[in-house]
Amino acid sequence: MISKYLDAGLTAILILILASAPTQYSFAVGGAHLSIADPLIWLGGFLFCISAAVRILFAKDSGTPFKRILATLKEILPLPENILFVVLISLSFFKAESKSDAAKELFQVVEYVIVAFVLFSKLKYDDKKMAKFTVLFLALVSIVVLTAVLQYFDSSADIMGVKGTFGNRNTYGGFLAVTLPVILSIVLLIGKWRIKIWGLLILATAGITVLSGGAAIGLLFACSLVCVFVSRRAFLIWATIIAVSAAFVLPVLPRHNMEVLKSSVSMFNDEGQVEPRYMEWQASVQMWRVEPLLGIGLGNYQSQIGMNYGVLKIKEGPKEQDHNNLFLVFASSTGLLGLIGLLTMLIFWFQRTTTTFSPYRSGVDSSPASHQQILALGAMGALAAFCITSIWTALLVRGVFVLFVIIVAAAISCGRQSMESK
Secondary structure, eight states, X not given: OHHHHHHHHHHHHHHHHHHHOSOOOEEEETTEEEETHHHHHHHHHHHHXXXXXXXXXXXXXXXXXXXHHHHHHHHHOOOHHHHHHHXXXXXXXXXXXXXXXXXXXXXXXXXXXXXXXXXXXXXXXXXXXXXXXXXXXXXXXXXXXXXXXXXXXXXXXXXXXXXXXXXXXXHHHHHHHHHHHHHHHHHXXXXXXXXXXXXXXXXXXXXXXXXXXXXXXXXXXXXXXXXXXXXXXXXXXXXXXXXXXXXXXXXXXXXXXXXXXXXXXXXXXXXXXXXXXHHHHHHHHHHHHXXXXXXXXXXXXXXXXXXXXXXXXXXXXXXXSSOOOHHHHHHHHHHHHHHHHHHHHHHHHHHHHHHHHXXXXXXXXXXXXXXXXXXXXXXXXXXXXXXXXXXXXXXXXXXXXXXXXXXHHHXXXXXXXXXXXX
16 A cells, blocks of 8 residues: 555656756756756655565565565666766766866766666556656647747847747757657657647747757757658658758748758858867867876866867857767766766667667557557657767756656666566
8 A cells, every 4th residue: 555655656756857857947056056857856766765665575475585685676776877877977076176066967967867767767657657648748848849939939039049948049959859759759650640730730830949950950860760760651751841841941931040050050150260169179179188088077077178278269259058069078077988888878778769669660560559669769769869969069958868868768668568568
């Protein structure tokens, strides 16, 4: 009975985490910035540990104490690649000039990659629960996109101000990069026409508001990947829509989308000078060369990047926010070991989600895709979009990364449950 109430409370907390995730709004606590989802994640982790302990302690066939301990560890331990990632980036702590900044960053990484991932990967997803999460997910994305649409047609807002519930166009583009592949997967594979139409409306309106070139490139590749995994016809329709939109729709929009997207990733400006984002790439490489194995310390990137430009002339005036290269940031902050940890984790996540979706591609029968397979396909696209977009915008930020973790963790959980049922 206790376990039942704990599980119900845990499910409610997970819904609240998902509902509060898509925003960068935060409040300061002891020098750190916490989002609304942060305390909910730690509360959920606490309840999860209690729930796991209760199930083990009061199990009728619990066996010896040693077996109960092993069962508890199996219940609460995260994936090996997640543990490896945290361990490898933790080594950079010893190189950090500011230990407090490194500790804050490590604390947040553990919160997302360990606690939040475990919460959403250990939840049991049946069709009824998946249907409810689908509606909630579509509603959340709709709210963010609708906010961005209002900002897009507001002449008083600048380009960076088309940001939805996020800090700027880059982080908003990152949000779209990890969510729209899931919505496209829903549109292509779900059987309910009302959900299909809802998803199509989100895709169309979101496409207008994408003003970050990196996110656009990531979405173009990821959504193409999703369509290819579904069918050739889906890919041809997608390619036709993209071609028509690029040729006739985007150029006539009031924000001149095509020019904005191009300039946001261009290497040179109109005067032929190198854009600051690429100058920062060079500075990041220079900083990596100083400490190639362990980096200069997790969380110390921003405080030390300015000392690595050398003779490069930094552009005067305000700088565009969130246009870092995630992989160079990790390489320079956590060294080669941290970069290996990040890439290993992302590769294994992609492999696990592919395994979950593969039964649909086997073609054994003509039955429609399940909610689990739809989510797995969307997670594959989200992983691809995350990696590509992160070349221009580091997406390990509040609001975007936690939502990305939720999508991937839920997809991997569905795959594990499918294997267990077989």
